[in-house]
Amino acid sequence: MDISLILLTLQIAVVATVINLPIAIGLSWLIVKRRVRGSFLLDVLVSLPLALPPVVSGYFLLLLLGREGPLGSLIRDILGVDIVFTWVAAALASAVVSFPLMARGVMTAIEGVDERLERSARSLGAGALRVAFTITLPLAYRGIMAGVLLGFVRALSEFGATIVVAGNIPGRTQTLPLAIFEKVQLGRDADALRLVGVSIALAVATILVHNWLLSKSRTKD
Amino acid sequence: MATLSQSAQKYPTVYWQIGQFTGFGFYLMTALFCLVSACGGGDSEELLIFAATSLTNALTEIEADYEEATGVEARISYGGSQALSRQIESGAPADVFISAGAGPVTSLQDAGLVAEGSALSLLVNRLVLVARADSREPASLSDLTRSDYSRIGLADPNLAPAGAYAREALSHEGVWEAIQAKVVFGADVRVTLTYVETGNVDVALVYATDAMTAPDLSLFDIVPDGNYTPIVYPAVAVSESPELNLAKEFIEYLRSPASVATFRRNGFEPSP
Numbered sequence: 393m394d395i396s397l398i399l400l401t402l403q404i405a406v407v408a409t410v411i412n413l414p415i416a417i418g419l420s421w422l423i424v425k426r427r428v429r430g431s432f433l434l435d436v437l438v439s440l441p442l443a444l445p446p447v448v449s450g451y452f453l454l455l456l457l458g459r460e461g462p463l464g465s466l467i468r469d470i471l472g473v474d475i476v477f478t479w480v481a482a483a484l485a486s487a488v489v490s491f492p493l494m495a496r497g498v499m500t501a502i503e504g505v506d507e508r509l510e511r512s513a514r515s516l517g518a519g520a521l522r523v524a525f526t527i528t529l530p531l532a533y534r535g536i537m538a539g540v541l542l543g544f545v546r547a548l549s550e551f552g553a554t555i556v557v558a559g560n561i562p563g564r565t566q567t568l569p570l571a572i573f574e575k576v577q578l579g580r581d582a583d584a585l586r587l588v589g590v591s592i593a594l595a596v597a598t599i600l601v602h603n604w605l606l607s608k609s610r611t612k613d
Numbered sequence: 614m615a616t617l618s619q620s621a622q623k624y625p626t627v628y629w630q631i632g633q634f635t636g637f638g639f640y641l642m643t644a645l646f647c648l649v650s651a652c653g654g655g656d657s658e659e660l661l662i663f664a665a666t667s668l669t670n671a672l673t674e675i676e677a678d679y680e681e682a683t684g685v686e687a688r689i690s691y692g693g694s695q696a697l698s699r700q701i702e703s704g705a706p707a708d709v710f711i712s713a714g715a716g717p718v719t720s721l722q723d724a725g726l727v728a729e730g731s732a733l734s735l736l737v738n739r740l741v742l743v744a745r746a747d748s749r750e751p752a753s754l755s756d757l758t759r760s761d762y763s764r765i766g767l768a769d770p771n772l773a774p775a776g777a778y779a780r781e782a783l784s785h786e787g788v789w790e791a792i793q794a795k796v797v798f799g800a801d802v803r804v805t806l807t808y809v810e811t812g813n814v815d816v817a818l819v820y821a822t823d824a825m826t827a828p829d830l831s832l833f834d835i836v837p838d839g840n841y842t843p844i845v846y847p848a849v850a851v852s853e854s855p856e857l858n859l860a861k862e863f864i865e866y867l868r869s870p871a872s873v874a875t876f877r878r879n880g881f882e883p884s885p
Contacts, residue, residue: 402642406642406643410640454703458703458704459703464704474706476705477703477705477706478706559690559692559700559705560691560692561661561688561690561705562690563688564661574691578669578691
């Protein structure tokens with residue numbers, strides 16, 4: 393039972409991270425490289441879920457994706473399924489809440505790439521995509537990965553938005569933090585503490601992988 | 614120019630290769646997870662039950678029996694009845710809902726989410742007086758006015774239904790005003806029970822089902838049933854359930870002699 397709980401938690405956090413990465417890179421590029429008009433507003437938007445209580449993000453998602461919500465009713469009409477209270481909703485909640493952490497890391501990393509390198513590539517005839525994939529992203533890799541893993545850890549621990557938009561359904565939307573919450577509420581301390589141990593192990597493992605990736609890339613300098 | 618070519622040589626390939634590897638890994642894992650969850654769904658029948666937290670102990674036992682008897686996989690999401698009812702209204706795919714109190718079911722009924730003819734009163738809960746084993750035995754609620762009991766624990770009537778029921782019972786007995794100075798309010802019935810267990814109050818009025826979870830306390834069945842609104846636990850099938858027949862069969866199973874025995878063991882009485 394613990395194994396499926398851990399797998400579901402990982403699944404939700406991984407999917408949230410995968411949804412976020414292209415968006416984070418795209419928005420960062422718009423904000424720090426293209427400096428599009430109104431990018432300061434975009435910047436605020438990117439960081440907003442970090443500043444808001446997660447329950448607000450969850451409630452917003454519920455209004456958007458719920459049966460009566462504009463997006464929820466559209467999906468229901470087209471696909472005939474509900475998004476809310478499924479693992480997809482849990483992944484979306486984790487994605488929204490963890491997005492700022494990832495995006496800010498990615499943005500800093502992309503901003504830090506020497507513009508002269510990008511300019512010279514362009515002057516040698518490389519198109520915007522080629523510059524992005526052969527110069528900017530490879531050079532910003534370290535910071536991007538740091539952002540990705542930071543976002544991933546946050547997605548692993550997401551609670552407030554998830555319980556609002558995905559509920560607490562064992563085997564479907566119940567992640568580690570929700571399971572711990574339930575055990576604490578029921579006064580099942582032994583179960584709660586066991587899951588707390590699992591939670592700590594997952595967090596430590598992620599941080600170790602993060603540090604290992606960074607040290608591995610440093611030794612090749 | 615020198616610095617340019619240096620840094621260009623220094624960074625790209627290594628990071629990029631690790632980047633591709635890690636990024637690719639994340640996407641591969643996603644594909645795998647999606648595949649697993651897509652395939653994992655359909656192989657056995659599943660039933661999703663939303664149930665009031667106070668039912669946890671009893672339903673955990675019944676769930677195991679039910680799964681063994683029918684081969685259907687039951688999943689139970691526990692929570693506050695009002696919160697669960699709201700979730701169902703927002704589209705949570707519950708098949709069965711068991712509520713503490715009639716209110717949350719009424720709001721589902723208003724939303725047209727209760728399957729026709731599926732609603733029934735499953736259980737009743739009762740109020741009892743609990744005290745520490747060493748305290749004096751009260752003969753009736755009016756004994757609470759005596760000086761033997763210096764502190765009386767109740768759930769806050771504004772926050773918890775248990776408190777509202779207790780106020781009703783005490784008012785009916787005519788002692789509500791008289792004990793005001795001695796009352797300590799807990800945020801919910803569980804907290805109130807803890808007050809007695811830790812010796813911070815002498816006695817408390819709690820649900821019989823909560824009292825059963827505290828074997829160290831003495832339990833006095835001195836609150837007359839007629840003194841407060843019956844505490845009914847209705848069970849309903851949700852009208853939008855794709856497993857409506859299975860849902861109704863599960864509710865039937867909750868009325869079977871074996872299930873009733875389990876409920877009784879956990880302090881509930883079957884609804885007459």
